[in-house]
Amino acid sequence: MALLTASSAIILNKSRKFTSMETISIDNILKRNQLSVTDSRKKILELFQGNAGALAHSDIEKRTGEKFDRVTIYRTLQTFVEKGIIHTIPTADNSVLYALCKDECTTGHHHDNHVHFVCDNCNVTYCLDSVVTPEVNLPQGFKPQVIDVVVSGICKNC
Amino acid sequence: MALLTASSAIILNKSRKFTSMETISIDNILKRNQLSVTDSRKKILELFQGNAGALAHSDIEKRTGEKFDRVTIYRTLQTFVEKGIIHTIPTADNSVLYALCKDECTTGHHHDNHVHFVCDNCNVTYCLDSVVTPEVNLPQGFKPQVIDVVVSGICKNC
DNA sequence: ATTAATTCTGCAACTTTGTTGCAAACCTTT
DNA sequence: AAAGGTTTGCAACAAAGTTGCAGAATTAAT
Numbered sequence: 251m252a253l254l255t256a257s258s259a260i261i262l263n264k265s266r267k268f269t270s271m272e273t274i275s276i277d278n279i280l281k282r283n284q285l286s287v288t289d290s291r292k293k294i295l296e297l298f299q300g301n302a303g304a305l306a307h308s309d310i311e312k313r314t315g316e317k318f319d320r321v322t323i324y325r326t327l328q329t330f331v332e333k334g335i336i337h338t339i340p341t342a343d344n345s346v347l348y349a350l351c352k353d354e355c356t357t358g359h360h361h362d363n364h365v366h367f368v369c370d371n372c373n374v375t376y377c378l379d380s381v382v383t384p385e386v387n388l389p390q391g392f393k394p395q396v397i398d399v400v401v402s403g404i405c406k407n408c
Numbered sequence: 409m410a411l412l413t414a415s416s417a418i419i420l421n422k423s424r425k426f427t428s429m430e431t432i433s434i435d436n437i438l439k440r441n442q443l444s445v446t447d448s449r450k451k452i453l454e455l456f457q458g459n460a461g462a463l464a465h466s467d468i469e470k471r472t473g474e475k476f477d478r479v480t481i482y483r484t485l486q487t488f489v490e491k492g493i494i495h496t497i498p499t500a501d502n503s504v505l506y507a508l509c510k511d512e513c514t515t516g517h518h519h520d521n522h523v524h525f526v527c528d529n530c531n532v533t534y535c536l537d538s539v540v541t542p543e544v545n546l547p548q549g550f551k552p553q554v555i556d557v558v559v560s561g562i563c564k565n566c
Numbered sequence: 567a568t569t570a571a572t573t574c575t576g577c578a579a580c581t582t583t584g585t586t587g588c589a590a591a592c593c594t595t596t
Numbered sequence: 597a598a599a600g601g602t603t604t605g606c607a608a609c610a611a612a613g614t615t616g617c618a619g620a621a622t623t624a625a626t
Contacts, residue, residue, distance in 0.1 A: 338500055338501075338502075339500075340498040340499055340500040340556075340558055341498055341502075342496060342498040342556060344496075344498075344499075344502055344503070344504045345502070346502045365544055365546075367546065367550055370553060378546065378547060378550075380547060381544065381545065381546060381547070384542035384543065384544060385542065386523055386539060386542060386557060386559055387539065388523075388525065388536065388539060388559065389536060389538060389539070389564070390564065391563070391564025391565075392525055392536075392559075392561065392562070392563055392564055393561045393562040394559045394560075394561040395528060395559075395560055395561035395562070396559070396560045396561070397557065397558075397559050398498075398500060398556075398557070398558040398559075398560075399544060399555065399556070399557050400498060400555075400556040400558075401544055401546065401550075401552045401553075401554070401555050401556075402552075402553055402554045402556075403550065403551045403552040403553035403554070404550070404551040404553070405549070405550055406547070406548065406549025406550055407549075
């Protein structure tokens with residue numbers, strides 16, 4: 251499993267164990283967004299915080315050990331996207347990936363102007379928060395709103 | 409239907425009727441790629457040539473009037489992608505879109521270094537062949553291979 | 567601390583999307 | 597026109613995603 255490999259290899263978001271401080275932080279994220287604090291939401295948020303790479307629905311299903319219903323995971327991810335906690339990443343192979351948003355995102359208003367990188371080897375998708383999307387000169391009449399950039403190639407861990 | 413609107417509004421690939429010359433051209437595309445010339449392949453190629461916007465599997469199913477089996481359409485699109493006749497476009501909402509490739513594409517070797525534009529209003533996806541993908545400065549250790557740029561906003565016909 | 571009100575979860579059933587094997591139909595070549 | 601290979605359509609299946617609803621959990625109020 252590509253993403254299991256990833257979790258051990260990547261150290262972007264510092265994959266240490268959560269202290270009580272951080273547990274509180276997860277609770278706060280949920281409360282800040284008027285969401286009840288439930289097991290599934292806490293667990294799924296933890297997964298995102300503990301792993302730098304993006305996650306697909308199926309990854310979450312596996313990593314939570316089939317503890318939660320498929321439907322619950324779908325709905326949790328939907329809710330998180332709506333609230334601006336996570337965002338989706340466009341992929342060429344038509345799989346939906348999700349990753350944590352940065353702080354500026356709010357309900358219905360995402361600011362994901364960073365570049366995504368998919369490794370052809372280990373298959374991990376990174377959010378390169380430090381790389382800002384470049385300008386694009388469009389033909390007359392086209393008004394850009396959001397620019398999504400997905401780079402694929404070989405990542406720094408491969 | 410977003411894409412029906414599109415077919416009448418867009419003039420990128422010149423949506424005129426096909427002359428016998430152009431019919432021959434479709435046959436040639438297939439023959440050039442060692443594919444037998446069949447009804448479904450001709451019809452699907454025609455659809456792509458007649459409409460500038462990108463097409464999803466479901467669009468093709470509707471526009472061919474349920475004349476061909478779902479499986480045939482899947483296989484035809486797969487074959488066309490493999491032969492370099494069409495290419496897929498990454499989308500944030502996880503639908504697969506296909507569009508005609510330019511001449512330089514060959515089997516297993518796509519050259520789609522152009523920008524894609526999705527209109528938020530009419531929902532049409534354009535291949536902006538004239539807009540070359542910009543350079544992206546990646547962090548140390550990341551080696552880029554393919555850069556996909558998808559811009560969304562308002563198109564020139566809206 | 568209990569209770570009432572609200573929110574969330576899990577189940578069941580369903581829809582949509584995509585895949586595979588195989589026999590019949592079709593296209594190409596001779 | 598017939599042999600050979602290729603392509604199609606059917607059936608059956610697998611995977612992905614959605615919806616309604618009753619019961620469980622969370623939150624807010626007493």
